[in-house]
Amino acid sequence: MERDDVLLPVEPVFLKSLRSHVYGLVRDAILSGKLKSGEKLNERQLAGSLGISTTPLKEAFRILEAEGLVRSEPRRGIYVTFDPAQAEEMMLARAAIESMIARQAAKRVSEEQILRMRALLIEMRTGLETVDVLELINLNERFHNVIHEASGCAYLRRLQGGQSIYNHTARLSVLSEERERFLAVEEHEAIADAIAERKPDLAEQRMRDHVIRSGEKHLIRVSQSEDQKDRA
Amino acid sequence: MERDDVLLPVEPVFLKSLRSHVYGLVRDAILSGKLKSGEKLNERQLAGSLGISTTPLKEAFRILEAEGLVRSEPRRGIYVTFDPAQAEEMMLARAAIESMIARQAAKRVSEEQILRMRALLIEMRTGLETVDVLELINLNERFHNVIHEASGCAYLRRLQGGQSIYNHTARLSVLSEERERFLAVEEHEAIADAIAERKPDLAEQRMRDHVIRSGEKHLIRVSQSEDQKDRA
DNA sequence: TGTTTGCGTTTGATATATCAGATTTCAAAT
DNA sequence: ATTTGAAATCTGATATATCAAACGCAAACA
Numbered sequence: 001m002e003r004d005d006v007l008l009p010v011e012p013v014f015l016k017s018l019r020s021h022v023y024g025l026v027r028d029a030i031l032s033g034k035l036k037s038g039e040k041l042n043e044r045q046l047a048g049s050l051g052i053s054t055t056p057l058k059e060a061f062r063i064l065e066a067e068g069l070v071r072s073e074p075r076r077g078i079y080v081t082f083d084p085a086q087a088e089e090m091m092l093a094r095a096a097i098e099s100m101i102a103r104q105a106a107k108r109v110s111e112e113q114i115l116r117m118r119a120l121l122i123e124m125r126t127g128l129e130t131v132d133v134l135e136l137i138n139l140n141e142r143f144h145n146v147i148h149e150a151s152g153c154a155y156l157r158r159l160q161g162g163q164s165i166y167n168h169t170a171r172l173s174v175l176s177e178e179r180e181r182f183l184a185v186e187e188h189e190a191i192a193d194a195i196a197e198r199k200p201d202l203a204e205q206r207m208r209d210h211v212i213r214s215g216e217k218h219l220i221r222v223s224q225s226e227d228q229k230d231r232a
Numbered sequence: 233m234e235r236d237d238v239l240l241p242v243e244p245v246f247l248k249s250l251r252s253h254v255y256g257l258v259r260d261a262i263l264s265g266k267l268k269s270g271e272k273l274n275e276r277q278l279a280g281s282l283g284i285s286t287t288p289l290k291e292a293f294r295i296l297e298a299e300g301l302v303r304s305e306p307r308r309g310i311y312v313t314f315d316p317a318q319a320e321e322m323m324l325a326r327a328a329i330e331s332m333i334a335r336q337a338a339k340r341v342s343e344e345q346i347l348r349m350r351a352l353l354i355e356m357r358t359g360l361e362t363v364d365v366l367e368l369i370n371l372n373e374r375f376h377n378v379i380h381e382a383s384g385c386a387y388l389r390r391l392q393g394g395q396s397i398y399n400h401t402a403r404l405s406v407l408s409e410e411r412e413r414f415l416a417v418e419e420h421e422a423i424a425d426a427i428a429e430r431k432p433d434l435a436e437q438r439m440r441d442h443v444i445r446s447g448e449k450h451l452i453r454v455s456q457s458e459d460q461k462d463r464a
Numbered sequence: 465t466g467t468t469t470g471c472g473t474t475t476g477a478t479a480t481a482t483c484a485g486a487t488t489t490c491a492a493a494t
Numbered sequence: 495a496t497t498t499g500a501a502a503t504c505t506g507a508t509a510t511a512t513c514a515a516a517c518g519c520a521a522a523c524a
Contacts, residue, residue: 019507074477
């Protein structure tokens with residue numbers, strides 16, 4: 001055993017399965033509204049246009065079905081199931097789970113993790129002044145990651161990931177507002193305080209309110225841009 | 233149209249897909265501990281022993297994977313991923329989602345729904361005295377259903393369903409305790425009060441505490457019976 | 465004219481075959 | 495004795511074939 005530690009394992013990204021690839025494609029199409037709710041997805045036709053067989057496609061459908069983005073009627077077909085109401089519920093689900101994670105984090109956080117949160121918050125303040133939105137997005141994610149890590153809840157974290165419906169572009173759009181950037185950092189600081197002081201109830205409440213408030217902002221933006229498309 | 237109404241639609245249970253059947257089979261095996269965490273599931277072998285082809289089986293694996301009960305390593309195989317820690321996290325997830333549902337219910341509940349909750353609670357009190365545990369389980373479910381209905385959150389309800397890891401037997405076991413039966417009814421009454429008074433925060437908090445408390449009870453029972461098996 | 469029945473087409477469900485990555489084995493080399 | 499590496503083998507990923515249910519449309523009938 002000599003110097004194994006210097007060799008990082010190669011990211012196995014490039015051998016991602018067809019299934020997961022087409023899953024991502026369809027998922028994005030649904031969430032972005034390219035596939036309307038109620039629309040029927042023809043297995044063979046879609047497989048044909050994607051240049052793959054039906055086997056990986058129907059596996060992708062099972063994942064989407066488990067996530068609640070499509071509904072499968074036996075011997076009938078699979079139908080898209082996603083509308084603004086469900087988008088809001090997914091946001092609420094994210095709030096519920098993320099706040100439960102925050103609660104657990106407040107019980108288990110280490111001193112080292114508290115320091116890391118504080119450091120990130122200071123960086124956020126800086127990013128606020130330099131109006132570096134990209135950096136702010138990155139810091140936000142790292143901040144939440146520290147909390148996830150502190151919670152020790154791998155399953156909840158995974159479940160939470162399934163409820164995110166907004167892509168990078170949408171985040172950029174929301175954080176383009178000065179007021180929103182300011183609010184986000186304020187709320188993150190409040191959450192960090194609650195966790196650092198080991199107050200589970202408070203941490204949960206603040207995290208929930210934060211996710212719901214910023215989530216509503218997203219939803220409003222999306223519905224507005226949908227309206228614009230409709231007028232066109 | 234002549235007398236169609238007297239003909240109830242046949243329960244389409246028997247034409248349930250193979251996929252969903254084997255999904256249920258494997259899921260139960262994992263949750264009940266018959267399949268240990270880390271165990272590898274061989275596609276062909278399992279398909280063979282079940283007397284089916286690999287196609288519906290691998291679809292079932294995708295659902296289980298989306299639920300976080302198995303993990304798939306490309307070109308390697310699929311491995312069971314379920315241990316006591318995850319069981320506890322699933323219970324916490326249930327608490328998080330169910331309490332969010334209660335919160336929404338407190339905002340939207342109708343007078344008629346409040347009356348139905350009250351009626352169920354009265355029946356529970358009766359079931360408490362006659363020690364009709366089966367009836368109590370039934371009433372519990374109907375009570376929660378009213379709340380789900382009041383919340384109007386179809387997606388959250390669905391997501392919640394995926395976090396239930398205990399079967400009828402387990403529920404029976406827990407409610408065999410006099411004290412547990414009493415506590416459950418007390419908590420349900422408190423939850424109903426909060427919802428009837430349209431207090432979202434209170435309803436959420438009470439529902440969360442209820443799910444976590446009774447969930448911990450379940451977890452303890454399970455770990456104890458696991459210990460017994462280990463000694464055998 | 466409205467309803468029903470029948471058959472051909474479509475399409476999802478399932479089975480089987482093929483491909484390619486991963487593991488194992490075991491002998492040759494050091 | 496240990497290492498290496500190539501072939502055999504295992505196994506999941508993907509493609510293709512087959513089966514049967516559901517749909518649609520038109521002919522038959524009332």
